[in-house]
Amino acid sequence: MATTEQLLKPITLPDYKGKVDPDWCPGCGDFGVLAALEKALVDLQIHPFNVVTISGIGCSSNLPGYIGTYGMHTLHGRALAVATGVKLANHDLTVVVTGGDGDGFGIGGNHFIHTMRRNVDLLYLAMDNQIYGLTTGQVSPTSSIGMKTKSTPHGSVEPPINPISMALAAGATFIARGFSGEQKHLTELIKQGLKHKGFSFIDVFSPCVTYNHDNTYAWFKQRVKKLEEDPTYDATNWLMAAERSQIWGEVIPIGKFFERNDLPSLDQAEPVLDEGGPLAHRKLGIPPEIAREFVTELM
Amino acid sequence: MRHTFAVSIGGAAGQGVATPGNIFARIFARRGLSVQAYNAYQSIIRGGHTFLTIRTGPDEIKSFGDKIDLLIPLNQDTIDRHLNLLGAGAAVVYNGDTIKPGKAADGVRLCPLPVSQLNSNSRNKVEQNTLCVAAGLSMMGVGFQSLAEVLTQQFKKKGDAVVNENVESARSAYQYATEHFEPFPRPLPMTEKPQAVLTGNMALAMGGAAAGVKFYCAYPMSPSTGVLHWMASHARKSGIMVRQVEDEIGVVNMAIGAAQAGCRAMCATSGGGFALMTEGLGMAAMIETPMVVIDVQRAGPSTGVPTKTEQGDLWQMLGAGHGDYPRAIATPTDILDCFKIIPEIFNLVDKFQCPGIVLTDLLLSEGTGSVDPKELNFNVPIDRGELITAPDGVSGNYKRYLITESGISPRAIPGIPGYTHTVATDEHQEDGVLISDEFTNPVKRREMMEKRQRKVQGIEAAVPPPKLVGPRNADVTLIGWGSTKGVIEEAIELLADAGITASHLQIRWMVPLHGDAILDELRGAKHTIMVENNFSGQFARYLRGETSFVADGHIRKYDGEPFMPHHIVEAIKEQLAGKTKLSVPMHEIMV
Ligand SMILES: Cc1ncc(C[n+]2csc(CCOP(=O)(O)OP(=O)(O)O)c2C)c(N)n1
Numbered sequence A: 001m002a003t004t005e006q007l008l009k010p011i012t013l014p015d016y017k018g019k020v021d022p023d024w025c026p027g028c029g030d031f032g033v034l035a036a037l038e039k040a041l042v043d044l045q046i047h048p049f050n051v052v053t054i055s056g057i058g059c060s061s062n063l064p065g066y067i068g069t070y071g072m073h074t075l076h077g078r079a080l081a082v083a084t085g086v087k088l089a090n091h092d093l094t095v096v097v098t099g100g101d102g103d104g105f106g107i108g109g110n111h112f113i114h115t116m117r118r119n120v121d122l123l124y125l126a127m128d129n130q131i132y133g134l135t136t137g138q139v140s141p142t143s144s145i146g147m148k149t150k151s152t153p154h155g156s157v158e159p160p161i162n163p164i165s166m167a168l169a170a171g172a173t174f175i176a177r178g179f180s181g182e183q184k185h186l187t188e189l190i191k192q193g194l195k196h197k198g199f200s201f202i203d204v205f206s207p208c209v210t211y212n213h214d215n216t217y218a219w220f221k222q223r224v225k226k227l228e229e230d231p232t233y234d235a236t237n238w239l240m241a242a243e244r245s246q247i248w249g250e251v252i253p254i255g256k257f258f259e260r261n262d263l264p265s266l267d268q269a270e271p272v273l274d275e276g277g278p279l280a281h282r283k284l285g286i287p288p289e290i291a292r293e294f295v296t297e298l299m
Numbered sequence B: 001m002r003h004t005f006a007v008s009i010g011g012a013a014g015q016g017v018a019t020p021g022n023i024f025a026r027i028f029a030r031r032g033l034s035v036q037a038y039n040a041y042q043s044i045i046r047g048g049h050t051f052l053t054i055r056t057g058p059d060e061i062k063s064f065g066d067k068i069d070l071l072i073p074l075n076q077d078t079i080d081r082h083l084n085l086l087g088a089g090a091a092v093v094y095n096g097d098t099i100k101p102g103k104a105a106d107g108v109r110l111c112p113l114p115v116s117q118l119n120s121n122s123r124n125k126v127e128q129n130t131l132c133v134a135a136g137l138s139m140m141g142v143g144f145q146s147l148a149e150v151l152t153q154q155f156k157k158k159g160d161a162v163v164n165e166n167v168e169s170a171r172s173a174y175q176y177a178t179e180h181f182e183p184f185p186r187p188l189p190m191t192e193k194p195q196a197v198l199t200g201n202m203a204l205a206m207g208g209a210a211a212g213v214k215f216y217c218a219y220p221m222s223p224s225t226g227v228l229h230w231m232a233s234h235a236r237k238s239g240i241m242v243r244q245v246e247d248e249i250g251v252v253n254m255a256i257g258a259a260q261a262g263c264r265a266m267c268a269t270s271g272g273g274f275a276l277m278t279e280g281l282g283m284a285a286m287i288e289t290p291m292v293v294i295d296v297q298r299a300g301p302s303t304g305v306p307t308k309t310e311q312g313d314l315w316q317m318l319g320a321g322h323g324d325y326p327r328a329i330a331t332p333t334d335i336l337d338c339f340k341i342i343p344e345i346f347n348l349v350d351k352f353q354c355p356g357i358v359l360t361d362l363l364l365s366e367g368t369g370s371v372d373p374k375e376l377n378f379n380v381p382i383d384r385g386e387l388i389t390a391p392d393g394v395s396g397n398y399k400r401y402l403i404t405e406s407g408i409s410p411r412a413i414p415g416i417p418g419y420t421h422t423v424a425t426d427e428h429q430e431d432g433v434l435i436s437d438e439f440t441n442p443v444k445r446r447e448m449m450e451k452r453q454r455k456v457q458g459i460e461a462a463v464p465p466p467k468l469v470g471p472r473n474a475d476v477t478l479i480g481w482g483s484t485k486g487v488i489e490e491a492i493e494l495l496a497d498a499g500i501t502a503s504h505l506q507i508r509w510m511v512p513l514h515g516d517a518i519l520d521e522l523r524g525a526k527h528t529i530m531v532e533n534n535f536s537g538q539f540a541r542y543l544r545g546e547t548s549f550v551a552d553g554h555i556r557k558y559d560g561e562p563f564m565p566h567h568i569v570e571a572i573k574e575q576l577a578g579k580t581k582l583s584v585p586m587h588e589i590m591v
């Protein structure tokens, strides 16, 4: 039981420890995402009981079981829809969504687009390993052309989607790309994403050491270049972000692509939430005078 | 015999069949009369043929009946289709300038209105519909004042000039009818109790508001969209979050998210949308988060007939989602019951932490009926079960899925210190930790399955079993479910007039079914007949599967239209005469 004393105590990493340790393969990029997320939450001194971590299904989607917040490990592809419901029901909660590239951009693609359009106030960490890990290595929506997987033994012929430019087109208000092998940088991005009021999307390269032998740590280390190191880059400039989002090859930009803070998030835009606090804690039912009005309309 | 009066208005979609329908319904209900209305229409916005029947009377009206007393055709097509179905005593009021009637049966009165002449004093031509309504009311013996009031209310927003024009033209049509047409032999009575008029969809939505629904979301799909419309237009006043979502998969998942966070959450759809929701229902069951989905049946399979009714989704509800899990399925029996059942099922699913389904159909959802306004009581009991919404000082080592005798475990919502836990669609142990991947555990898996399934007994005990109405030794015992209650009751009255006694068992809860109680109620029945608005006898097959009960006969209908009382009466007569065990009545009205 949390006493006042406990609530006043500084929040430290052990407060975020989950009930069990991750069972990801040793070396899996997902360890780095979990570590950076915990670090960011501690840095911002957010209480674990005020956080809900929500995922779909996949290796990466196992994350909520490994963190000491409230959690929902939902259905493959559905985390963003569930999370929208949670946030609207209790907008005082910090909502974090995690999951894989298949989960978010494949089976969950429709929710991805619409959650961005609505500017739902949550942090979405896509743990992008360009492969279906949990189902033992099939092609994913972010796999490169030519990539050999169990379902594309002769090499994929389909071009991948570009999550960053998709997010820009769909109207996301915070868009970034991180790399699990760049802990400090990733932690910083997550902190910014948590602080952003609105939909924050971070596409995180999170290598699958077991099934993706193309896009390895070493492969990324050679290529990633931080946008923050370019003094000419302006993350408030949508066109510039759109241009950088197209760069993929010898150099792959990471960092904050875009942020705008002039649009209301869905909970701010919805007048039902203007007064009265979170819906989940409001009194149930209809006041008698309003009920009378509803019946009178029918007479 | 009871005194009833039925008026039908037909025309092309877009010609304004609904407005005169609403005017009649309102006037009848304000006179304290009972009203039932059913609109036979097609899935187009303009054109086609729409046929609205409103039936009224001083006693409870239970169906839209068998016969029409007054026909108002708004176009030639309508009179061509329906004139030959009218019997002696009926009247037709129509625009004599544009519509040419064919041959009517003996005793059918043709009452042409000289519409352009009656309209000569108004600048903007008043709709022929309004003039026909006025003439009809004169013939029914309804004073003009009640029409003037409704017209004033209707056109108030358009200004006094429009109000006056409509009222004056209506008055001239009313007077013309008084002078030229013979009134109906029995003037429409009046009672002291004005009624409220609403559709089943409105009743479902209002039931949700009464139950304390704080989150409603949907993707539009006929014939359930009316719930979304009521919710959206009353959201601000009721403090309900209403969202239109990208698809029904999103709908069910969003509702579950809101429910998990602590709201009562509801959504409505029809069969196709429900199909997309089934994986989500399994999630609600697995993570033990209560929420309610309404399925409003239309004629299937697939896109089917979006504007026609059927009871064809029962097996879809029974089998929705993979694996075994507890669920509740209620089938409201009339429009008022659409209102009452929602708070009931919310209390049930909150207590047992499982998904609830309300299974209804177009006949109720888009049908209009009157109810005693006192019955729309929003002050309903609310029981949220074992829900933890505030820190209470007793937590520590909280187990969301604590194994208990009832199968119910205390449910903490996110945001409460001391209760952090993760819910998962993977099989889990008492504290929520997965036992599906690295640590599969047959003992724990069995325990958790049994824990969840123990709730089934609790649900059964919490819901009253169905009761037979009428004598056990009746000549025939009719078994129906959901929306067929009214038409079966009316058929039973008609059978009594013909000297045939009948009893009636109407099913309101599909799950829990109470199979043993049903067998007790049916013990000794002389001749059992099941009435269903579908092809294969979905309920008959379910009841047989659960209880081995086999009925003596069946009456089914799957042409998209609901039963009319005489369909059931004639089918029973032929079955009691031993002519057949399966009757499929023909729908005589072509719409
Ligand atoms: C409806 C549905 N279809 C398929 C699956 C099987 N499935 C589980 S995880 C997964 C893909 C996982 O890939 P990704 O989302 O990229 O996560 P990763 O394991 O790579 O972290 C699939 C296809 C499922 N659980 N549910």
Ligand code: SF4
Pocket (backbone or CB within 6 Å): A023, A024, A025, A027, A028, A029, A030, A059, A060, A129, A133, A134, A207, A208, A209, A210, A211
């Ligand atoms: S299979 Fe790949 S993604 Fe899954 S845990 Fe192992 S390394 Fe990580």
Ligand SMILES: [Mg+2]
Pocket (backbone or CB within 6 Å): A058, A100, A101, A102, A127, A128, A129, A130, A131, A132, A133, A140
């Ligand atoms: Mg993946």
